[in-house]
Amino acid sequence: MSPLDPEIPPTGEEIHLPGPSIQPFLVALGVACFIVGLTWKTWLLIGGAVLVIVVTGFWIRDARRELDSLPIEHRH
Secondary structure, three states: OOOOOOOOOOOOOOOOOOOOOOOHHHHHHHHHHHHHHHHOOOHHHHHHHHHHHHHHHHHHHHHHHHHHOOOOOHHO
């Protein structure tokens, strides 16, 4: 095999990709509200911070559940 040939993974090895989720969008929205709230309204700052914290917590929980559902050989 030449150095330019791609390495082919063994049969049965799969690449795991997370499913579609709205959580990244909600975190980005929370960060945007937080930044705008820094210069405009305090309630927007607090709301953005709460949104980021809550959604990030749910996102981490979902990622852990998804990781636990994978076969043991796929965990790194």
